[in-house]
Amino acid sequence: MEIRNVESSDYYVISPLINEWWGGRQMSDMLPKLFFDHFNNTSFVAEQEGEIIGFLIGFMSQSQQEVAYIHFVGVNPKQRKKQIGKQLYNEFFTVAKKNNRNVVRAVTSPVNKVSIAYHTKMGFQIEKGNKEDDGVSVFSNYDGSNQDRVLFFKKVD
Amino acid sequence: MEIRNVESSDYYVISPLINEWWGGRQMSDMLPKLFFDHFNNTSFVAEQEGEIIGFLIGFMSQSQQEVAYIHFVGVNPKQRKKQIGKQLYNEFFTVAKKNNRNVVRAVTSPVNKVSIAYHTKMGFQIEKGNKEDDGVSVFSNYDGSNQDRVLFFKKVD
Numbered sequence: 001m002e003i004r005n006v007e008s009s010d011y012y013v014i015s016p017l018i019n020e021w022w023g024g025r026q027m028s029d030m031l032p033k034l035f036f037d038h039f040n041n042t043s044f045v046a047e048q049e050g051e052i053i054g055f056l057i058g059f060m061s062q063s064q065q066e067v068a069y070i071h072f073v074g075v076n077p078k079q080r081k082k083q084i085g086k087q088l089y090n091e092f093f094t095v096a097k098k099n100n101r102n103v104v105r106a107v108t109s110p111v112n113k114v115s116i117a118y119h120t121k122m123g124f125q126i127e128k129g130n131k132e133d134d135g136v137s138v139f140s141n142y143d144g145s146n147q148d149r150v151l152f153f154k155k156v157d
Numbered sequence: 158m159e160i161r162n163v164e165s166s167d168y169y170v171i172s173p174l175i176n177e178w179w180g181g182r183q184m185s186d187m188l189p190k191l192f193f194d195h196f197n198n199t200s201f202v203a204e205q206e207g208e209i210i211g212f213l214i215g216f217m218s219q220s221q222q223e224v225a226y227i228h229f230v231g232v233n234p235k236q237r238k239k240q241i242g243k244q245l246y247n248e249f250f251t252v253a254k255k256n257n258r259n260v261v262r263a264v265t266s267p268v269n270k271v272s273i274a275y276h277t278k279m280g281f282q283i284e285k286g287n288k289e290d291d292g293v294s295v296f297s298n299y300d301g302s303n304q305d306r307v308l309f310f311k312k313v314d
Contacts, residue, residue: 015301029186033300034228034264040220059219063197071191107191143190144172 001084003091006043006055011036013052014045014074021074031057031072042068042099044091046075046084053079056088060099068096068156070106089122093156102157107149110138116150124152158241160248163200163212168193170209171202171231178231188214188229199225199256201248203232203241210236213245217256225253225313227263246279250313259314264306267295273307281309 011033018028035043039059046054054075061067070092075084096104106124108115110133120126129139133148142149168190175185192200196216203211211232218224227249232241253261263281265272267290277283286296290305299306 012298028301030189032187034226038216038218038220038224038226042219059195061195062199062216062219063195067195069191069195141169144185 001046001048001053001082001087003044003046003087006036006040006045006057008033008036008040010045010052010055014055017052017076018074021077035071042092042095044088046088048079052076054084054088056092058092060096060101061105065100066102068092068099068101068104070104085118086122093154096156102155104154104156106152107143108152110134110136110148110150119152122154124154127151127153158203158205158210158239158244160201160203160244163193163197163202163214165190165193165197167202167209167212171212174209174233175231178234192228199249199252201245203245205236209233211241211245213249215249217253217258218262222257223259225249225256225258225261227261242275243279250311253313259312261311261313263309264300265309267291267293267305267307276309279311281311284308284310 015028015031018031019026035057039057042059043057044055045052055073056070057072058068058070061069073085073088093104106119108119116136126137129137129151131138131140136150138148138150140148172185172188175188176183192214196214199216200214201212202209212230213227214229215225215227218226230242230245250261263276265276273293283294286294286308288295288297293307295305295307297305
C-alpha cells in the first residue's frame with residue numbers, strides 16, 4: 001500500500017466510490033470537487049496496485065492558526081482491519097505538526113458509532129456539548145436543525 | 158450597510174436563509190458549518206440594522222498559492238440592485254491581494270444565468286471548457302455525473 005497526496009483528478013474516482021462504500025447513503029454531496037483542488041497538500045489517498053482503497057480530506061484551518069481539521073475519511077469496507085485509516089490519520093497528524101498546529105479536530109454524527117469508537121481508539125477526546133446521546137456528549141443542532149454532532153479533538157504537539 | 162468578517166455563530170442565521178433566498182432550492186447543504194469556523198478571515202457578511210442581507214464565503218487556496226476561491230455568495234433577493242454583492246466581492250479581492258493571490262476563481266452551474274451575467278459584469282472571464290451550453294463554455298461532468306460547471310477567473314494583481 002502506498003500513501004500519496006490527493007490529486008484533482010482523484011475526485012472522479014473517489015466521488016462515485018463514496019456512496020458505494022457508505023452502503024448507498026448519499027454522502028458524496030459532502031465532498032464537492034473544491035476539496036480536491038485546494039487542499040491537496042494536506043489530503044491523502046491510499047492506493048494498492050493502482051486502486052484507491054482509502055482517502056483522507058483535511059486542511060489547516062485558515063482562521064484558527066492552531067487547528068488542523070479532518071473533513072472526510074473513507075476506507076473501502078472490503079479493506080478494513082488493515083490499518084489503512086490509521087496510516088492516513090498519522091500522515092495527517094504529521095503534516096499538522098509540520099504546520100505548527102497543536103490540535104486536530106473532526107466532527108461526526110452521534111448515529112455513527114463506528115466513527116466515534118474509531119476516533120476514541122485513535123486518541124481523540126470528545127468535547128463537552130450541551131446534551132448526551134447514548135452516553136456520548138453532543139452539540140445539539142450543531143450542523144443545522146436536528147443535526148446533532150459529536151466534536152472530537154486530539155492534541156498533536 | 159456594514160461589512161464585517163463572518164463569525165461562527167452566523168451559520169445559524171445564514172443557513173436557514175439560504176434555502177429561502179434561493180426560492181426553496183435545497184442549497185444549504187453546500188455550506189456546512191466548517192466554512193463558518195475555518196475561513197472567517199476571508200469570508201464576509203453584509204449587515205443592515207443588525208440584519209444579515211448578504212454574505213460571501215471564500216478562502217485562500219491552500220495548495221494553489223496564487224489562487225483565492227469564492228465558494229458561495231448570497232444576497233437577500235429583496236435587497237438586490239444595492240451593490241451589496243459588489244461590495245462583498247471587492248472586499249474579497251482586497252483580502253486576496255493582501256495574501257499575494259493574483260487570481261480569484263469561482264464556479265457556477267450553466268443553468269444559473271444570473272450568476273454568469275453577474276460574474277461577467279464583475280470582470281470575471283470564463284475558462285474554456287470542453288463544450289458549449291447556450292453559448293457559454295462549460296466543463297462537462299465537472300462536479301460529478303451530469304453536473305456541468307462554468308469556471309470563472311479574474312486577475313486581481
